[in-house]
Amino acid sequence: MKVSHHLDQSTIVSYASGTLDEALSAVVACHIAWCSECRQAVRHAEIAGGVMLDELAPAKLSATCLDEIMARLDDESIEIEPSRTNHGDDGSISGVPRPLAKMIGGRALDEVEWRKVGSGVWFHDLPVSEGAKGKLRLMKIAAGKAMPEHSHGGMELTLVLRGAYRDAIGHFGIGDIADLDETIGHKPVVTPDEPCICLVATEAPTRFKSLVGRIMQPIVGI
Amino acid sequence: MAGLLGRVAEARDKQAFSELFTHYGPRLKSFMLRKGSPTEEAEDLVQETMIAVWRKAHLYASDKGSVTTWVYTVARNLRIDRYRRNGAVHLTGLDDYDEAADDTPSDDVVNRSQEDSLVRAALAELPGEQSEILRLSYIQDMPQSEIAEKLNIPLGTVKSRMRLAYRRMRRGLEDLA
Ligand SMILES: [Zn+2]
Numbered sequence: 028m029k030v031s032h033h034l035d036q037s038t039i040v041s042y043a044s045g046t047l048d049e050a051l052s053a054v055v056a057c058h059i060a061w062c063s064e065c066r067q068a069v070r071h072a073e074i075a076g077g078v079m080l081d082e083l084a085p086a087k088l089s090a091t092c093l094d095e096i097m098a099r100l101d102d103e104s105i106e107i108e109p110s111r112t113n114h115g116d117d118g119s120i121s122g123v124p125r126p127l128a129k130m131i132g133g134r135a136l137d138e139v140e141w142r143k144v145g146s147g148v149w150f151h152d153l154p155v156s157e158g159a160k161g162k163l164r165l166m167k168i169a170a171g172k173a174m175p176e177h178s179h180g181g182m183e184l185t186l187v188l189r190g191a192y193r194d195a196i197g198h199f200g201i202g203d204i205a206d207l208d209e210t211i212g213h214k215p216v217v218t219p220d221e222p223c224i225c226l227v228a229t230e231a232p233t234r235f236k237s238l239v240g241r242i243m244q245p246i247v248g249i
Numbered sequence: 250m251a252g253l254l255g256r257v258a259e260a261r262d263k264q265a266f267s268e269l270f271t272h273y274g275p276r277l278k279s280f281m282l283r284k285g286s287p288t289e290e291a292e293d294l295v296q297e298t299m300i301a302v303w304r305k306a307h308l309y310a311s312d313k314g315s316v317t318t319w320v321y322t323v324a325r326n327l328r329i330d331r332y333r334r335n336g337a338v339h340l341t342g343l344d345d346y347d348e349a350a351d352d353t354p355s356d357d358v359v360n361r362s363q364e365d366s367l368v369r370a371a372l373a374e375l376p377g378e379q380s381e382i383l384r385l386s387y388i389q390d391m392p393q394s395e396i397a398e399k400l401n402i403p404l405g406t407v408k409s410r411m412r413l414a415y416r417r418m419r420r421g422l423e424d425l426a
Contacts, residue, residue, distance in 0.1 A: 035408070035412070036411065036412040036415045036416065037393065037407070037408035037409075037411035037412050037415075039415065040383070040386060040411045040412075040414070040415050041386060041392065041393055041411070043387075044325075044383075044386040044387040044390075045325040045326075045328070045329050045390070046386055046390060046391060046392045046393070047392070048392065049333050068415075068419075070313070070314060070318075071368075071415075071418060071419060071422060072415060072418075073314070073318050073321060073322055074314065074315070074318050074364055074365060074368045074418070074422075075368055075372060075383065075387065075418055076318070076321040076322070076325065076387050077314075077315060077317040077318035077319075077320070077321035077322075077365065078317070078365055078368050078369045078372060079372070079383070079384070079387050079388055080276055080277070080280050080317065080320070080321045080324070081276060081317050081365075082369075083276050083279040083280055083283070083388070084279060085275030085276055085278075085279060086275050086276075086278040086279035086282055086291075087275065087278075088274050088275055088278055088292065088295065089292060092274065092292060092295065092296065093267060093270055093274070095296060096270065096296050096299050096300060097263065097267070099296070099300060100263070100266075100300070100303055106304065107304055107307070108304050108305050108307075108308060155333075156332070156333045158332060158333070159333070181394075208404070208405070208408070
């Protein structure tokens with residue numbers, strides 16, 4: 028897959044360190060399922076994690092720790108994981124990256140329940156744990172439709188799954204990710220040929236700049 | 250380490266496994282404690298991680314990275330799994346990297362084993378303010394916003410220091426290419 032817009036390196040580091048919010052992590056996982064460049068970057072950032080783990084001063088374990096583990100290894104419930112067959116599947120055929128496929132139960136994007144939240148705008152919310160700060164959802168925007176200009180209270184990650192949109196940053200097609208921090212405002216316009224479906228994680232409520240946007244906000248609930 | 254893990258994968262060799270435990274167990278406990286787990290939970294997570302190493306040993310692919318990197322990802326994911334719904338869905342392990350066909354063919358394994366020492370060297374030479382950010386992120390388990398608050402610096406500064414640190418590691422690795 029040809030990807031033109033990638034993850035910010037600080038997002039890569041936070042993801043690899045396991046400190047990126049759950050909703051944001053989900054979008055990262057979906058992007059790297061499709062993007063070998065960012066996948067490689069995550070792998071590099073994980074080497075740093077291993078090195079730092081290795082350099083930690085060892086802590087004393089309880090005297091029985093190893094015995095307890097050894098006893099558990101003989102337990103029948105400890106099963107050896109089946110070998111994985113090479114998936115050879117980058118998700119581009121079905122249009123659903125593998126981590127997302129698990130979240131929507133293997134359904135196609137057209138099969139999820141779309142909730143209409145405004146003219147030409149549909150959402151499908153995805154569950155995250157209670158402690159997560161961010162929201163995770165699929166968004167479907169009609170062809171040619173402009174979203175109100177908004178900036179973010181926190182980070183926002185948008186992965187294009189189908190169709191395309193354009194904003195001041197550029198053209199975003201399938202596999203592209205917009206990695207925006209709270210300082211960037213944008214006004215996406217979906218390209219006229221087909222609706223755009225994105226996987227979006229927002230860390231905090233998105234703030235619309237225009238009055239119309241602010242009125243729309245409670246309705247849309249972005 | 251790859252030799253020991255290989256013996257676990259191929260022969261379910263408990264002697265090799267206990268040698269892996271001797272090296273990684275105490276470091277994993279230290280890791281979990283610093284991330285904020287109470288002693289009992291830290292030890293429990295060490296057990297879970299080592300049992301996962303036993304169960305998944307044959308999934309480790311030396312052309313994807315070192316055993317240490319792999320153990321790190323296993324431990325990180327297990328800990329996150331405790332706190333998040335779908336935790337495992339949202340995080341990849343080293344063994345997930347086989348999913349795309351468009352990756353460049355893996356470099357030879359010798360190169361992979363050199364990566365750790367190159368990154369170690371790059372980390373050792375980072376300016377203090379960059380290595381501090383990495384330590385808070387990887388070891389102390391702090392999100393970017395918490396780091397900004399703790400150090401009383403703007404979030405943008407946290408991000409830019411992370412990028413700088415990352416680029417230095419990356420440059421260190423380019424020596425291999
Ligand atoms: Zn990318």
